[in-house]
Amino acid sequence: xxNILNKDSDIxxxxxxxxxxxxYLDYSMSVIIGRALPDARDGLKPVHRRILxxxxxxxxGSRSPYKKSARIVGDVIGKYHPHGDxxxxxxxxxxxxxxxxxxxxxDGQGNFGSIDGDGAAAMRxxxxxxxxxxxxxxxxxxxxxxxxxxxxxxxxxxPDVLPxxxxxxxxxxxxxxxxxxxxxxxxxxxxxxxxxxxxLLDNKEASLEELMGFIKGPDFPTGGIIxxxxxxxxxxxxxxGRVKIRAKTHIEKKSNKDVIVIDELPYQTNKARLxxxxxxxxxxxQIEGIAEVRDESDREGIRVVIELKREAMSEIVLNNLFKSxxxxxxxxxxxxxxxNKEPKIFTLKxxxxxxxxxxxxxxxxxxxxxxxxxxxxxHILEGLKIALDHIEEVIKLIRASADNAEAKEGLMAKFGLxxxxxxxxxxxxxxxxTGLEREKIDNExxxxxxxxxxxxxxxxxxxxxxxxxxxxxxxxxxKFDVPRITQIEDDYDDIEIEDLIPNENMxxxxxxxxxxxxxxxxxxxxxKRGGKGKVAVTTYDDDFIESFFTAxxxxxxxxxxxxxxxxxxxxxxxxxxxxxxxxxxxxxxxxLQADEKIKAIIPTSDFNSDKSLCFFTKNGLVKRxxxxxxxxxxxxxxxxxxxxxNDELVTAIVVLxxxxxxxxxxxxxxxxxxxxxxxxxxxxxxxxxxxxxxxxKKGMCIKFNLxxxxxxxxxxxxxxxxxxxxxxxxxxxAVFIENDExxxxxISQKGIGKRTNAGEYRxxxxxxxxxxxxxxxxxxxxxxGVVIVDESMDLMALTSSGKMIRVDMHSIRKxxxxxxxxxxxxxxxxxxxxxxxxxxxENEEDxxxxxxxxx
Numbered sequence: 124x125x126n127i128l129n130k131d132s133d134i135x136x137x138x139x140x141x142x143x144x145x146x147y148l149d150y151s152m153s154v155i156i157g158r159a160l161p162d163a164r165d166g167l168k169p170v171h172r173r174i175l176x177x178x179x180x181x182x183x184g185s186r187s188p189y190k191k192s193a194r195i196v197g198d199v200i201g202k203y204h205p206h207g208d209x210x211x212x213x214x215x216x217x218x219x220x221x222x223x224x225x226x227x228x229x230d231g232q233g234n235f236g237s238i239d240g241d242g243a244a245a246m247r248x249x250x251x252x253x254x255x256x257x258x259x260x261x262x263x264x265x266x267x268x269x270x271x272x273x274x275x276x277x278x279x280x281x282p283d284v285l286p287x288x289x290x291x292x293x294x295x296x297x298x299x300x301x302x303x304x305x306x307x308x309x310x311x312x313x314x315x316x317x318x319x320x321x322x323l324l325d326n327k328e329a330s331l332e333e334l335m336g337f338i339k340g341p342d343f344p345t346g347g348i349i350x351x352x353x354x355x356x357x358x359x360x361x362x363x364g365r366v367k368i369r370a371k372t373h374i375e376k377k378s379n380k381d382v383i384v385i386d387e388l389p390y391q392t393n394k395a396r397l398x399x400x401x402x403x404x405x406x407x408x409q410i411e412g413i414a415e416v417r418d419e420s421d422r423e424g425i426r427v428v429i430e431l432k433r434e435a436m437s438e439i440v441l442n443n444l445f446k447s448x449x450x451x452x453x454x455x456x457x458x459x460x461x462x463n464k465e466p467k468i469f470t471l472k473x474x475x476x477x478x479x480x481x482x483x484x485x486x487x488x489x490x491x492x493x494x495x496x497x498x499x500x501x502h503i504l505e506g507l508k509i510a511l512d513h514i515e516e517v518i519k520l521i522r523a524s525a526d527n528a529e530a531k532e533g534l535m536a537k538f539g540l541x542x543x544x545x546x547x548x549x550x551x552x553x554x555x556x557t558g559l560e561r562e563k564i565d566n567e568x569x570x571x572x573x574x575x576x577x578x579x580x581x582x583x584x585x586x587x588x589x590x591x592x593x594x595x596x597x598x599x600x601x602k603f604d605v606p607r608i609t610q611i612e613d614d615y616d617d618i619e620i621e622d623l624i625p626n627e628n629m630x631x632x633x634x635x636x637x638x639x640x641x642x643x644x645x646x647x648x649x650x651k652r653g654g655k656g657k658v659a660v661t662t663y664d665d666d667f668i669e670s671f672f673t674a675x676x677x678x679x680x681x682x683x684x685x686x687x688x689x690x691x692x693x694x695x696x697x698x699x700x701x702x703x704x705x706x707x708x709x710x711x712x713x714x715l716q717a718d719e720k721i722k723a724i725i726p727t728s729d730f731n732s733d734k735s736l737c738f739f740t741k742n743g744l745v746k747r748x749x750x751x752x753x754x755x756x757x758x759x760x761x762x763x764x765x766x767x768x769n770d771e772l773v774t775a776i777v778v779l780x781x782x783x784x785x786x787x788x789x790x791x792x793x794x795x796x797x798x799x800x801x802x803x804x805x806x807x808x809x810x811x812x813x814x815x816x817x818x819x820k821k822g823m824c825i826k827f828n829l830x831x832x833x834x835x836x837x838x839x840x841x842x843x844x845x846x847x848x849x850x851x852x853x854x855x856x857a858v859f860i861e862n863d864e865x866x867x868x869x870i871s872q873k874g875i876g877k878r879t880n881a882g883e884y885r886x887x888x889x890x891x892x893x894x895x896x897x898x899x900x901x902x903x904x905x906x907x908g909v910v911i912v913d914e915s916m917d918l919m920a921l922t923s924s925g926k927m928i929r930v931d932m933h934s935i936r937k938x939x940x941x942x943x944x945x946x947x948x949x950x951x952x953x954x955x956x957x958x959x960x961x962x963x964x965e966n967e968e969d970x971x972x973x974x975x976x977x978x
Contacts, residue, residue: 150289159301161461162462163460163469163477165286165472166290166295167291170279171214173203173230174199176203176216177199177203178252183251185257189232189252192250195215196208196215197212212246215251216231216236216243216249219251220235224310225312225342225343228256229251230251230254231249231250234248239393246863261286265640266488267489268489269488271283288599289599289603293308293475294310296309297624306458307454310342311341312342313603315342316711324592324593331359331360334471335356340469341355341366346608346609347368347388347390348368349366349912350612352613358456358471361468362469364897366456367453367454368451370451372447380435383431385427385429390452391471393449394418397427401444409717411442411710412436412437412439413440415429416429458470458474461479465486490581497578501575506547507548508565509538521533628643628674630961631674631680633708637720638705639706640707641676641697642701643699665686673919673960675726675728678726680693680695680697681725681727682723683723683724684715685721686716687764688719689763691713730750732751734751734778734780736776737776738777739854740773744843745832746840763837773856773857774857776857778829779861780813813828813829813860816867817893818855818909819852820905821847821906822899823893824844825887826886826887830891831888844857860881864882866880866911867884868918871903871904871906872904873904875944876935876945877944877945897942903943907956911960912933916932917963919961921955923956
């Protein structure tokens with residue numbers, strides 16, 4: 124093959140890999156430079172620049188009659204832009220949309236689309252002309268202020284950039300996707316940009332903080348509210364950032380019901396699609412409390428009305444709308460633009476300086492052009508003045524000449540005139556010989572001499588140049604004095620909402636149908652052992668209390684569902700209700716899926732890595748995962764545990780690692796896990812270390828060392844904790860034991876309970892059948908749960924009818940392992956369904972003894 128190639132000198136050997144690379148790079152740069160990204164100086168992509176330049180050629184200014192869009196598009200694609208007419212018309216339409224551009228550069232007449240996503244009418248129906256702002260972008264383009272290049276067929280010239288008297292890149296922003304890069308620059312307020320530019324002119328070393336004293340942040344054409352300055356600061360400092368925008372709303376009252384009214388939308392949000400999205404969420408019951416959604420928008424502005432049901436809380440519904448719909452969106456800022464034929468990410472200060480340098484270049488080139496023109500005109504006037512001063516001789520010379528050439532030569536020879544001056548004299552009208560015309564020439568020459576001196580001084584002085592830029596900027600500001608539309612608020616992180624909420628103990632109850640509420644624990648007065656309790660909640664006929672717990676208002680609640688998902692919610696975000704209130708649907712607070720049911724709720728105040736989260740299932744499995752794996756809070760939740768078929772979660776608890784286990788984790792890289800795990804468990808058992816205690820409804824229990832359950836991944840299944848002696852047995856509760864001196868309080872369905880030292884239950888290996896925890900009879904019925912006795916805590920027991928009793932745990936008699944206990948709750952025809960611990964109130968005194976007390 125090589126011999127053949129060597130014989131034929133016309134064949135060139137090409138490396139295909141290098142050829143493809145080179146071709147793709149050429150294509151990429153063509154897209155980047157010539158189509159997708161804006162120029163950093165005038166903020167325009169080639170198609171937008173060509174549209175405005177074509178309109179300027181057609182004299183379609185802001186005071187001119189409208190011209191058919193089809194005519195403008197035809198000129199653009201015929202002269203400058205060798206692409207399809209749809210691309211050009213789409214660009215022209217966007218330049219005319221007030222909801223897309225902060226300051227539109229095209230004044231459209233006809234249907235140019237809507238914020239509901241409606242498309243514009245065909246270009247044969249619409250008309251357009253430039254706005255005043257667009258004229259400022261093109262101003263002085265005829266004074267040699269910018270470079271021109273040949274168009275696609277070398278038949279005409281088009282500008283590389285526009286003179287741009289306004290900082291258009293930041294003013295209207297830009298978005299585009301090139302090859303391997305993208306830009307997304309938000310629009311800004313012209314007043315703020317000019318104030319920032321003026322400050323930068325006076326203070327070359329101005330810091331970002333100083334500039335942001337003038338330029339507060341993006342100003343979107345659709346308004347809305349920007350939450351948080353961190354994203355803005357990051358974008359201005361590095362060129363990249365994320366800005367969170369919310370719809371602007373207010374609450375109205377209508378017939379004792381709240382009405383949410385949306386006044387402004389986040390940038391680039393489709394209003395019609397948003398209304399459909401809200402309606403769909405209401406239909407799927409992902410958001411409850413909304414009765415009706417309707418669009419009352421008109422020419423005056425946006426007005427989307429969301430009528431709520433009578434019992435709905437507007438704040439909760441609004442938060443769910445922000446969380447689940449495009450009423451809240453994130454604008455990812457990427458300040459990428461083209462400069463010197465290269466793409467670059469700019470900071471705010473760099474873009475402002477770049478605009479000022481661009482204006483300096485424009486003014487210098489304009490001044491040079493005007494200076495040359497003034498000098499040329501002054502040169503002509505000086506010749507005319509010489510002719511008028513010697514008019515008799517000039518006339519005599521011209522009359523004596525055979526032709527123009529001879530007359531021109533004579534004038535140049537006799538009076539020392541240039542060829543241009545001689546031609547101007549020969550072309551001069553007789554009317555210029557009047558005294559008034561002579562005076563006009565003298566005055567014009569005097570003015571030109573002053574103008575020449577001014578321009579020469581301007582070109583020599585940096586100070587005068589900057590003063591002129593300053594004057595032009597002030598002129599622009601006075602012409603386009605439009606107030607900011609988008610409101611900027613501090614982020615939630617800037618003002619800690621928890622600082623405004625009292626740190627109180629709360630009792631949180633949740634029913635079978637998913638209604639949740641919180642009530643201050645002090646509303647439940649402490650009673651003597653054997654009391655009947657008080658009504659804790661009023662339920663619907665087909666509903667009942669399923670679980671309750673106590674937590675602090677600042678705690679985080681972790682909800683684990685039957686699908687193995689885990690969700691987060693701050694306690695203070697749960698609506699507070701009276702002791703007998705039904706509560707609010709939990710689906711209004713967390714993003715539960717359809718038919719998803721909460722199985723366990725775990726309150727925690729932190730997500731330290733020295734803690735673990737233990738899950739216990741009905742079929743006797745236990746799973747342990749580091750708590751830090753659940754700290755990345757997501758609105759859609761995360762997978763917490765994989766459950767077998769016919770199994771469900773019973774409870775989940777937070778456990779604290781001991782020093783031995785932390786040392787064990789640190790040595791994992793040096794020895795095998797199994798060997799170290801066995802040694803740790805043996806050492807911990809000898810020292811009576813931290814343990815887990817699991818009980819079943821048939822009164823059995825097992826106590827094993829915490830180290831026997833190693834930490835595993837967040838989505839793992841778990842290992843066996845206890846094996847059942849009876850087929851219909853199941854796990855009903857579990858607790859964490861730190862030492863054998865602690866007391867375990869167990870209670871049955873009929874309210875029978877007892878306190879027993881943990882040391883009375885022998886330590887076993889995980890996965891055994893266990894020992895008797897409570898002696899069960901017909902009087903006690905099945906065991907329903909256990910808690911660890913704490914001197915600073917009271918016991919709260921909840922019955923299936925919704926009654927709750929609060930008891931001092933130390934008033935319950937201590938008893939042996941294989942005994943039944945005493946009456947803790949007098950349930951009569953009711954049953955205890957759940958128990959939990961509650962912090963004691965300070966200086967609390969026992970209330971009156973209940974109607975009946977049993978020993």
